[in-house]
Amino acid sequence: MPETQGLLVVKLGGAAGIDPQDVLADLAQIARAGRPWVLVHGGNSELDAVSQRLGHAPRFVTSPSGHSSRVTDPQTIALIQMVYRGRINNDLVLRLQGLGVNAIGLSGIDGGLLRATRKEAVRVVEGDRKFLLKDDHTGRVHTVNTDLLRLLLRNGYHPVITLPALADTGEAVNVDGDRAAALVAASLQATAYLNLSNVPGLLRDPKDPTTLVTTIPRDGMDDVEALAQGRFKKKLLGVREALAGGVPRVILGTANGPNPVQAALDGQGTVIA
Amino acid sequence: MPETQGLLVVKLGGAAGIDPQDVLADLAQIARAGRPWVLVHGGNSELDAVSQRLGHAPRFVTSPSGHSSRVTDPQTIALIQMVYRGRINNDLVLRLQGLGVNAIGLSGIDGGLLRATRKEAVRVVEGDRKFLLKDDHTGRVHTVNTDLLRLLLRNGYHPVITLPALADTGEAVNVDGDRAAALVAASLQATAYLNLSNVPGLLRDPKDPTTLVTTIPRDGMDDVEALAQGRFKKKLLGVREALAGGVPRVILGTANGPNPVQAALDGQGTVIA
Numbered sequence: 001m002p003e004t005q006g007l008l009v010v011k012l013g014g015a016a017g018i019d020p021q022d023v024l025a026d027l028a029q030i031a032r033a034g035r036p037w038v039l040v041h042g043g044n045s046e047l048d049a050v051s052q053r054l055g056h057a058p059r060f061v062t063s064p065s066g067h068s069s070r071v072t073d074p075q076t077i078a079l080i081q082m083v084y085r086g087r088i089n090n091d092l093v094l095r096l097q098g099l100g101v102n103a104i105g106l107s108g109i110d111g112g113l114l115r116a117t118r119k120e121a122v123r124v125v126e127g128d129r130k131f132l133l134k135d136d137h138t139g140r141v142h143t144v145n146t147d148l149l150r151l152l153l154r155n156g157y158h159p160v161i162t163l164p165a166l167a168d169t170g171e172a173v174n175v176d177g178d179r180a181a182a183l184v185a186a187s188l189q190a191t192a193y194l195n196l197s198n199v200p201g202l203l204r205d206p207k208d209p210t211t212l213v214t215t216i217p218r219d220g221m222d223d224v225e226a227l228a229q230g231r232f233k234k235k236l237l238g239v240r241e242a243l244a245g246g247v248p249r250v251i252l253g254t255a256n257g258p259n260p261v262q263a264a265l266d267g268q269g270t271v272i273a
Numbered sequence: 274m275p276e277t278q279g280l281l282v283v284k285l286g287g288a289a290g291i292d293p294q295d296v297l298a299d300l301a302q303i304a305r306a307g308r309p310w311v312l313v314h315g316g317n318s319e320l321d322a323v324s325q326r327l328g329h330a331p332r333f334v335t336s337p338s339g340h341s342s343r344v345t346d347p348q349t350i351a352l353i354q355m356v357y358r359g360r361i362n363n364d365l366v367l368r369l370q371g372l373g374v375n376a377i378g379l380s381g382i383d384g385g386l387l388r389a390t391r392k393e394a395v396r397v398v399e400g401d402r403k404f405l406l407k408d409d410h411t412g413r414v415h416t417v418n419t420d421l422l423r424l425l426l427r428n429g430y431h432p433v434i435t436l437p438a439l440a441d442t443g444e445a446v447n448v449d450g451d452r453a454a455a456l457v458a459a460s461l462q463a464t465a466y467l468n469l470s471n472v473p474g475l476l477r478d479p480k481d482p483t484t485l486v487t488t489i490p491r492d493g494m495d496d497v498e499a500l501a502q503g504r505f506k507k508k509l510l511g512v513r514e515a516l517a518g519g520v521p522r523v524i525l526g527t528a529n530g531p532n533p534v535q536a537a538l539d540g541q542g543t544v545i546a
Contacts, residue, residue, distance in 0.1 A: 054326065081360060081363045082356070083359065085359045085363055086354045087351065097385060103384075104379070105383050106383075109378070110366060111376075147428075151428055157421070166370060
């Protein structure tokens with residue numbers, strides 16, 4: 001499968017404070033050098049902003065295991081499609097086209113790219129109270145249409161992937177972007193999975209960037225688990241899943257600064273290998 | 274090129290009063306029978322609604338030749354991407370997936386699918402006044418990436434195409450959907466170009482559906498030109514362009530009612546051949 005030899009899967013976070021231009025310019029350079037890549041991106045911060053403007057303020061819940069997730073009612077899943085696919089994905093593809101990269105945007109629905117199991121109910125903890133959130137449009141990706149991605153890569157297109165995913169029950173569902181990207185990397189047998197966000201990597205003290213954990217051995221994930229807070233817990237879950245799926249190298253790095261993709265490949269950030 | 278033998282290009286209008294379900298169910302049946310198709314769709318009415326909700330009311334201008342077009346400032350082109358690609362396109366692809374069709378949504382930006390020349394200025398007539406509208410994000414499609422469409426068709430994917438287009442100058446631009454669909458049909462050497470909307474076809478009296486023009490000979494477009502009003506002028510321009518591009522059969526029909534695609538193919542509507 002020469003079209004995916006040396007393949008990179010890059011997840012670009014959607015938090016505030018991330019300017020995608022550095023990542024895109026670097027990806028354009030890597031594409032010119034002939035190395036294939038797939039970009040997966042989020043859009044949480046923009047989604048929050050548009051939801052507010054449309055009078056549908058975002059809500060979050062916490063699971064018993066401490067993971068935070070967005071309440072995804074029918075209005076929210078419609079907003080996710082408008083913002084992630086209609087706004088951010090189109091913008092990234094447009095910028096890449098401007099950089100000479102023949103990018104093609106895809107949501108998980110297109111060509112059944114990201115197939116998911118919809119959650120029947122989401123378990124929620126609020127203080128002392130535990131309850132089930134029903135009719136939530138959330139799920140977990142179980143299968144990636146690698147045929148479609150290989151077809152595009154083989155023919156010179158660079159896939160830019162975003163949410164939502166396509167549930168087996170037919171609906172669009174919100175899924176965790178970090179874990180979806182990890183499954184894309186594992187399914188394509190990528191050489192490396194890079195998760196770039198607004199922090200330099202896993203920090204021992206989230207407020208102090210000098211406390212970066214620079215390397216984690218493959219079997220050392222349990223030892224660092226306790227360091228992760230908030231959304232970083234899902235990132236580490238994605239790291240575990242990518243490793244378990246056979247990706248030899250996972251790097252958590254920053255999306256900001258010059259050549260952030262190359263920098264991560266060179267070992268800047270938290271390298272798990 | 275067996276993947277496009279007997280190919281249909283169907284344009285589904287975005288005016289109010291169109292329920293896409295009949296067209297989609299019919300397209301699913303046609304896909305099951307092994308006939309290839311490409312769907313191109315609009316979304317004017319939904320765009321107007323979302324623009325209103327976001328406090329950016331739509332504005333229209335009229336050209337010296339009497340064509341009406343949407344004023345497309347930067348906010349409007351962003352809204353077009355959110356509504357056309359993020360909402361309507363995703364919804365149509367999701368419904369088709371539910372009908373067992375492996376549909377894939379694409380805007381004109383994806384893979385450089387619809388390449389356009391951006392208009393430097395739009396000539397506008399308002400009463401006695403004539404002026405130039407500058408910085409408008411509008412253009413005209415000049416090239417369709419048929420390689421991408423053939424690649425997808427050959428591999429069992431059904432393309433669902435929408436605006437905006439990708440200008441040679443790098444921006445996203447609004448283009449006329451009827452004319453873009455006509456160019457898709459001509460570029461793919463489609464067997465037929467079907468333009469389905471909320472009216473039964475070209476009417477001698479736009480208020481009276483019994484005045485349907487049932488057939489127009491290929492060389493008879495000049496004779497019916499005067500009958501077209503409002504947005505129908507652009508539809509007829511698209512008809513001319515499809516014919517000039519070598520499409521042997523163009524049909525203007527209704528999107529509503531049972532099996533509207535098959536009905537149009539069977540000659541219901543205005544047939545130009």
